[in-house]
Amino acid sequence: MAHALTSGRPWRVVLVFAIPLFVGNVVQQLYQVTDAFVVGRHLGVDALAAVGSTGSLLFLLLGFAWGMTSGFAIPTAQAFGAGDLAAVRRSVAAGAILTAASSLVITVGAVALARPALEALRTPAALLDDATTFATVSFAGAAATMFFNYLAAIIRAIGDSRTPLVFLVVSCVLNGALVVALVGFAGLGVGGAALATITSQAVSVLLCLVHVRRRVPMLHIGRSDLRAALRTPADLGHHLRLGVPMGLQASIIAIGTLTVQLKLNELGASAVASYTAATRVDSLAVALLGSLGLAVSTYAAQNHGAGRPDRIRSGVVQSVAVAVVGSVALGAVLVAFGSDLVELFVGPGEPQVTSMAAHFLRVNGALYAALGVLFVLRGALQGLGRTLVPTLSGLLELVMRVGAAIVLGGAFGYAGIVWSNPLAWIGSVLLLVPAYVVCHRELGRAGATDAAPSSVDPAVLEASAEASLVTEAVVPQPGLPLEPEPRQDVHVRARRVHRVRRRRPTARRPRTRA
Numbered sequence: 001m002a003h004a005l006t007s008g009r010p011w012r013v014v015l016v017f018a019i020p021l022f023v024g025n026v027v028q029q030l031y032q033v034t035d036a037f038v039v040g041r042h043l044g045v046d047a048l049a050a051v052g053s054t055g056s057l058l059f060l061l062l063g064f065a066w067g068m069t070s071g072f073a074i075p076t077a078q079a080f081g082a083g084d085l086a087a088v089r090r091s092v093a094a095g096a097i098l099t100a101a102s103s104l105v106i107t108v109g110a111v112a113l114a115r116p117a118l119e120a121l122r123t124p125a126a127l128l129d130d131a132t133t134f135a136t137v138s139f140a141g142a143a144a145t146m147f148f149n150y151l152a153a154i155i156r157a158i159g160d161s162r163t164p165l166v167f168l169v170v171s172c173v174l175n176g177a178l179v180v181a182l183v184g185f186a187g188l189g190v191g192g193a194a195l196a197t198i199t200s201q202a203v204s205v206l207l208c209l210v211h212v213r214r215r216v217p218m219l220h221i222g223r224s225d226l227r228a229a230l231r232t233p234a235d236l237g238h239h240l241r242l243g244v245p246m247g248l249q250a251s252i253i254a255i256g257t258l259t260v261q262l263k264l265n266e267l268g269a270s271a272v273a274s275y276t277a278a279t280r281v282d283s284l285a286v287a288l289l290g291s292l293g294l295a296v297s298t299y300a301a302q303n304h305g306a307g308r309p310d311r312i313r314s315g316v317v318q319s320v321a322v323a324v325v326g327s328v329a330l331g332a333v334l335v336a337f338g339s340d341l342v343e344l345f346v347g348p349g350e351p352q353v354t355s356m357a358a359h360f361l362r363v364n365g366a367l368y369a370a371l372g373v374l375f376v377l378r379g380a381l382q383g384l385g386r387t388l389v390p391t392l393s394g395l396l397e398l399v400m401r402v403g404a405a406i407v408l409g410g411a412f413g414y415a416g417i418v419w420s421n422p423l424a425w426i427g428s429v430l431l432l433v434p435a436y437v438v439c440h441r442e443l444g445r446a447g448a449t450d451a452a453p454s455s456v457d458p459a460v461l462e463a464s465a466e467a468s469l470v471t472e473a474v475v476p477q478p479g480l481p482l483e484p485e486p487r488q489d490v491h492v493r494a495r496r497v498h499r500v501r502r503r504r505p506t507a508r509r510p511r512t513r514a
Helices: 010-043 045-053 055-072 074-082 085-120 125-140 142-157 162-185 189-215 223-230 233-265 269-305 309-346 351-366 368-383 388-412 420-450
Strands: 460-462 470-472
Touching: 010 045, 010 162, 010 189, 010 269, 010 309, 045 055, 045 125, 045 189, 055 074, 055 085, 055 125, 055 142, 055 233, 074 085, 074 142, 074 233, 074 269, 074 368, 085 125, 085 142, 085 223, 085 233, 125 142, 125 189, 142 162, 142 189, 142 269, 162 189, 223 233, 233 269, 233 388, 233 420, 269 309, 269 351, 269 368, 309 351, 309 368, 309 420, 351 368, 351 420, 368 388, 368 420, 388 420
Parallel strands: none
Antiparallel strands: 460 470
């Protein structure tokens, strides 16, 4: 159900919108957990390792697709906030065309390059064949993944974050059933696990399309909308200018993660195991804060379209406060109970791994406030269509993360690598804060201009002599202050006239009874 984010208390509107996004992020992680559980139990450790070895490559490309399709939905949210349904349909059509073209390029290119890329990542020879099979099948179904992400994004753009969550839950349950059937019973191996995922996402695409057609007519596009989008390169270019930078940001994160992983591999199995266990816990906190940032992006886009800079200003400030409070609470939990949480994944018999993972959680948890501010400010700027600074902040984040992993990792080992994430967050925030402060002031000036008192001149608009009727009206005139009108019935007074005394637009003649 469509819901405008242009009214209500800003922090509450953003928080309510973010909750389904967070649940959806958690459910999304269940895909990987389900695949890992079934593959590990039925196919063995080597097959599980083969699937895991494709994670960075899949995230690099499919993460780019996710970020890009989210960017395509920003103009949709802006048009919806402005109440321009024709522009909403044009935006949906442009995004659909670009999603189809991008999925074709990614599918063809990624399938062809899957094995060479895995070889370049030094995937062990014993795992290479299964890893290639899993990656190839996953990339072959990239269209299903991209279109589900795009449809979910445009549904969220009109203020509905619950419906995509329902379809995501259905997809996750179906994925679990299909993995068991295709891997456990049909014997399709790791390829069956990948096929289960893309099949379940294809079903979600169909559910989204049915929902849009039956329940959301404003998002329903026809051939005329597609032709109009193709004939308007400016619209396509505008969507690309928003989508591509957001996709690059996701890929930048993947590159940084890959670099950290390569450095960890040099430190041995204990370092890898502790980092992996810690990130399982850390990912839940990151998902919560990331959902808040995505909610702020949609909120800012809708209010930008509605011409409400005042709500954007107050909403972002309040969201930063919510993010900081939530970050401190999450960090306190991880600092106090990090060891207990890690033992849920590694068991009580690995004291070294538990200690190293708990150290990771303490360092990251103590600085979650920087991550929360990062997500909110980046989301606000993206929602306003300002993608340059968020992209530069992503590049700075990459430099800080890779630099910390290489320099601090080389000097202090695991203890140095642990600081790669917090230093990346701090570096990004140092760029985002001044950029948003400038934007905040610009929004304040825009709000002051919009709120400046109008002026009116009680002028009589007269119809032509042929009509012989006139209605009294109030029209704006520069230089005169606007005074509030008393709440009363509007009376129309007719009188005879013989000429137009002032050059004014002709008023519509009211109907009178003889």
